[in-house]
Structures are given as C-alpha cells and as structure tokens.
Amino acid sequence: xxxxQRVYSLMLYAYPRDFRREYGKQMQQVFRDRCRDLAGSSGWxxxxxxxxxxxxxxxxxxxxERASAVWTAVRKPGRRGFVSxxxxxxxxxxxxxxxxxxxxxxxxxxxxxxxxxxDHMLVDRxxxxxxxxxxxxxxxxxxxxxxxxxxFHYPEDVRTAYVKRVIGIPGDRIRLENKQVVRNGRxxxxxxxxxxxxxxxxxxxxxxxxxxxxTTPRGRDMLANHVEGGELVVPPDALFVLGDNRDNSxxxxxxxxxxxxxxxxxxxxxxxxxxxxxxxxxxxxxRHFVDVAEHFFTRTRWDRTLLVPRSQxxxxxxxxx
Amino acid sequence: xxxxQLPHDLLPLTPPVFHILLALSDRERHGYGIMQDVARQTGxxxxxxxxxxxGCLKRMLSAQLVEESDERPDPELDDExxxxxxxTPLGDRAVRAEARRLADAVSAAVxxxxxxQKKPGIAGGKA
Numbered sequence: 017x018x019x020x021q022r023v024y025s026l027m028l029y030a031y032p033r034d035f036r037r038e039y040g041k042q043m044q045q046v047f048r049d050r051c052r053d054l055a056g057s058s059g060w061x062x063x064x065x066x067x068x069x070x071x072x073x074x075x076x077x078x079x080x081e082r083a084s085a086v087w088t089a090v091r092k093p094g095r096r097g098f099v100s101x102x103x104x105x106x107x108x109x110x111x112x113x114x115x116x117x118x119x120x121x122x123x124x125x126x127x128x129x130x131x132x133x134x135d136h137m138l139v140d141r142x143x144x145x146x147x148x149x150x151x152x153x154x155x156x157x158x159x160x161x162x163x164x165x166x167x168f169h170y171p172e173d174v175r176t177a178y179v180k181r182v183i184g185i186p187g188d189r190i191r192l193e194n195k196q197v198v199r200n201g202r203x204x205x206x207x208x209x210x211x212x213x214x215x216x217x218x219x220x221x222x223x224x225x226x227x228x229x230x231t232t233p234r235g236r237d238m239l240a241n242h243v244e245g246g247e248l249v250v251p252p253d254a255l256f257v258l259g260d261n262r263d264n265s266x267x268x269x270x271x272x273x274x275x276x277x278x279x280x281x282x283x284x285x286x287x288x289x290x291x292x293x294x295x296x297x298x299x300x301x302x303r304h305f306v307d308v309a310e311h312f313f314t315r316t317r318w319d320r321t322l323l324v325p326r327s328q329x330x331x332x333x334x335x336x337x
Numbered sequence: 338x339x340x341x342q343l344p345h346d347l348l349p350l351t352p353p354v355f356h357i358l359l360a361l362s363d364r365e366r367h368g369y370g371i372m373q374d375v376a377r378q379t380g381x382x383x384x385x386x387x388x389x390x391x392g393c394l395k396r397m398l399s400a401q402l403v404e405e406s407d408e409r410p411d412p413e414l415d416d417e418x419x420x421x422x423x424x425t426p427l428g429d430r431a432v433r434a435e436a437r438r439l440a441d442a443v444s445a446a447v448x449x450x451x452x453x454q455k456k457p458g459i460a461g462g463k464a
Contacts, residue, residue, distance in 0.1 A: 031388070039391040042368050042420055046387045049369040049414060073386020081392055 021048060024070075030078035030108065032085035032101060082108065116142055117284060120167065120177055123297035126259035126266065127179055130165070130208050131325055132317070134297060136288040139167045141281040160255065160279065161185065162199075164327040168257075169278040172232055172271050177280060180267055181208070184256030189247040192223040192269075195262060197330070198247075204330040206260075213263045223269050224248050234272035242273075253277070282327075289320035347400065350435045353393045356383055358402060358424060358432035365406045367419035368394075394422060402428035 024047050028040050047070075054063055082105045089101045122135045131137075144160055160166060162182055170176040184190045189200050194216055197204040219228040224243050227236045242249050250256050254273035259265025268274065292315070296304035307315075350358070353375075360366060360374035372385050385393075397403045406421035424432070446452050 035391075035395065039395065043387040043391055045417065045419060046368045046372060046390070050372075069384060070386055073388045077386065077388025077392045081388070 018051075020051060027074055030074055031081050032104070034085065035081045078108075116140075118281070119287075120179075121297050122179065123294045125294075126261050126264065127165075127181070128261040129210055130181075130260045131179060131283070131286075132289060132320065133294060134290045134292050134317075135286045135320065136290070137286045137325070138284045139281040140284040143282050144279050145281070160276075161327070162188075163329040165283050165325055166255070166257065166274070167280045167283060168255075168274050169280065170271075171234055171274060171278060174278070179283060180257035180259055180265075180274075182255050183258045183268075184248070184250040186250050186252045186254060188250045188256065189244075190223075190250065190256055191247045192221055195221045197258070199332070202332040202334040204332060206328075206330040208328045208330075209260050209262050211263050212261065217263075220263065220269065230266070230270050232271045235270050238268075238272040255279070283325040286320050286323040286325065289317040289323070291315040291317060345434060347402070347431050348435055348438055350431065351393075352383060353385055353389060354397060354402070355432065355435050357385075357390070357393055357397065358428050358435075361403060361422060361424040362429065362432055365421045365423035367411060367421050369414075369419075370411070371422070397428070401425055402431055 021044065025040075025044055028036050028043065031040070050066065054066055057063075082101070085101045086105055117138045118141055119136065119138055122131050122133060122137065125133045143158055144166065160182055162185055164182045165179060166182055167177055167179045170178045183197060183204075184199065191198050193203075195211060197206065216222070219225045219231075224239055224246070227239055231239070238248070242251060248256065250273065253276040255276065256268045257274055258267045258269070290308065290312075292304060292307065296307070356375040356378055357371055359378060360371045366374065368387070368390055372390060375383055375385055394403065398405070402425060403422050404425050406423045408418045408420050410416045410418050443452070
C-alpha cells in the first residue's frame with residue numbers, strides 16, 4: 017500500500033462506522049484507480065487539484081453521512097450506535113472548531129473603528145498557518161502582507177490574543193513623522209486609522225525614539241538592535257503591527273515585533289457585536305449575563321453583525337528609495 | 338428512508354443522482370467507471386469524489402433506483418474484484434422522467450430565446 021493510500025484509509029475514519037464498513041473498501045479502490053490515472057499525467061497541477069477536490073469531497077460528504085447517521089440513530093434508538101455516532105460527530109466538530117476557526121471577543125479599543133469593543137469574531141486559523149512546501153498549492157494559504165489584519169499571541173503574555181494591522185513586513189524600514197507612517201521612504205495615507213488627539217507625543221507620534229516609560233523590555237530590545245539611521249528595520253520572520261486607533265494603542269511601538277510563528281490567523285467574521293464595558297468582556301460575570309439578557313436587542317450593534325473585517329492597503333506617497 | 342414507488346415523487350433528481358443514473362442507463366458499471374462516465378457526460382464539469390459517489394449510491398440503493406450486481410474484476414483495469422451497480426426499472430423510469438423534465442425546461446428556455454436554437458443536440462427545442 018502506498019503512503020497516499022494509507023493516508024486515505026485513515027481519512028475514511030471521518031465517515032460513520034456503518035458507512036465505512038459498507039463502502040470503505042470500494043472507496044479505496046476508486047482512490048487507487050484515480051491515483052493510477054493521475055500517475056500518467058504530467059506535472060503537479062492535476063495531482064494538487066485532485067487533492068483539493070478530494071479534501072472538499074471528504075469534508076462535505078462525511079459531514080452529510082454523519083448527520084444522516086445521527087438522524088437514523090435518533091429515530092431508531094439502538095443504544096450503542098447512538099452514543100458512538102454522537103460522540104464521534106462531536107469530536108469531529110470540535111476538531112474542526114479548534115483547528116480551522118476559533119471564536120474571540122475583543123475587549124479593548126485599540127483597533128477602533130475597524131474592530132470595536134464588544135466585537136465577537138471568528139478567526140480563520142488556516143489562512144496564515146505555516147503551509148510547508150506543498151501546502152502553498154493545495155490549501156488556501158496566503159502570505160501575510162502590509163495592511164492585513166492579524167490575530168496573534170501577545171509576545172509579552174502568550175495566553176492573550178491581540179488583533180492589529182500589519183504595517184511592516186521583513187525588510188521594511190519604518191518611521192512615524194507627526195503621526196504619519198513613513199515606510200521605505202514613502203508616506204502612507206491610511207484611510208482606516210483614527211486619531212483621537214491632535215497632541216503630538218514624541219515617542220508615540222515621531223517613532224522611533226529613545227525608550228519611554230511604557231516601552232517594555234522587548235520594545236527596548238527592538239529599539240537597541242533594529243534601528244538604523246532613525247528608522248526601524250523589520251527583521252526576517254517578524255512583523256511590525258500597529259492599532260488603527262493610533263493614539264491609543266499599545267502595539268509594536270511599545271512591545272516590539274510579532275514573531276511570525278506567533279500569528280494565529282486572520283479575522284474572518286464578526287458574528288455578534290455587543291456594546292459592553294471592557295471589564296465585562298474580559299472576564300465572565302453574572303452582571304454581564306443579566307445585562308445581555310436585558311439589552312440584547314438594543315445594545316447589539318446590528319449593523320456590525322456578519323461583518324467581514326478586511327485588509328486595506330494604504331495609499332503611498334513619494335518615491336521611496 | 339421512505340420508499341417512493343412513483344418516479345415522479347423523486348423529481349427533480351439532484352445532478353449527481355441524475356448523472357449516476359445516466360451512467361448506468363446503458364450498462365452496469367463499478368464505482369470508478371461511474372466517476373469516469375459522469376466526468377465524460379459533463380465535459381469534466383461534474384467530478385464526483387468517492388464520498389459523494391458512495392453517499393449517493395447508498396441513498397439510491399435504499400430508494401431502489403439502483404441495485405448491486407455481482408463482484409468481478411474489470412478486464413480494463415486489473416484483476417481486483419469490483420462491485421458493479423445496475424439500474425432498476427424504477428431508476429430507469431426516474432431517469433427518463435428527469436430527462437423529459439429537463440428537456441421541457443430547455444425548450445421553455447429556447448422559447449424565451451435564452452439559447453441559440455440552431456445549435457444541434459437540444460432535445461425538444463421546437464420553438
């Protein structure tokens with residue numbers, strides 16, 4: 017048995033037991049026949065297309081067969097079948113829920129108004145995952161680019177997830193001049209930012225500067241090792257990120273670069289946006305529960321429901337170098 | 338699953354079911370043979386994956402549109418035994434009724450000048 021066939025025979029465990037017993041052998045035969053036909057074709061493209069198609073087929077048909085197996089088990093309660101179908105199905109959905117998408121709530125306003133306090137969102141964990149050499153062609157992976165929104169482990173406390181916008185990718189030279197970002201010598205006009213104060217604070221708005229009171233040790237390290245000629249140079253496998261609420265955001269200016277491997281994913285969808293104070297969103301409490309029950313319809317921001325936060329490219333002015 | 342006795346209760350057929358019945362209408366085939374024939378019929382537009390194919394076959398077996406034939410090797414492939422499927426009289430009536438329904442839909446579309454009627458091969462296009 018070739019390694020591919022072994023992988024496929026393992027993938028068959030996605031299907032309910034009865035279905036697998038009845039058709040598993042035939043499905044493997046079909047898979048083998050298809051592989052043999054593909055071996056005759058040249059290049060990797062047909063194989064990659066087949067792999068993508070096979071994955072889609074597996075996901076959709078196994079979900080359907082599982083749903084139908086659970087449905088049959090509910091209607092004809094044979095104890096053992098019922099429990100095992102349900103548990104396997106739940107395990108599969110949990111697997112999908114924790115590896116493919118994850119739900120987060122945003123408790124702070126550093127990304128206002130792109131992402132608001134109380135936005136509950138789903139994060140796509142596949143899109144920015146490290147694809148490996150083959151993955152580029154098969155799954156919908158994408159390189160992280162400037163202007164993209166990313167969710168990542170906060171480097172100072174990896175248990176916390178942050179969402180920010182990517183301003184600098186490896187090799188970029190960044191500085192801020194009176195709140196305006198200058199990247200590789202070109203000024204950025206960023207339509208997505210918000211400024212809540214006209215006051216120019218030297219460290220925050222004319223970055224980089226000598227560390228100030230709020231700069232963490234990681235931030236100090238960044239300033240000590242990656243500033244060249246008054247500009248910050250983004251090292252390999254790192255990202256420089258800023259919040260859209262530029263005057264009130266603790267971001268790469270204060271705590272340094274985000275290592276590429278800390279990236280969790282990209283915001284996929286705001287499924288619910290509820291106007292609540294930061295403290296209630298950070299930690300579950302009973303008062304919040306009552307508040308939601310009481311004000312669900314009035315405090316839900318309906319216009320943000322099912323909103324897709326998008327990457328936005330900044331307009332660049334100047335020649336650069 | 339409830340077992341409808343009249344082909345009309347089954348209409349419209351889903352595209353995979355229709356094309357599988359079409360593949361089996363002239364002779365019995367094994368799973369991979371069905372996949373290849375469906376791809377041929379649709380010019381490659383409909384590619385059935387193994388899961389979709391056998392999921393459909395399972396439902397079609399229980400609706401008695403198809404039945405299992407014997408298990409034997411396919412001389413064109415190798416000496417491995419394969420399960421063959423064959424269309425039932427009910428399946429035959431269902432695929433004919435669906436083809437008729439589609440032809441009527443096509444001729445309605447021709448009547449509305451949505452299709453180029455000079456093109457050959459459109460059944461029932463007499464507008």
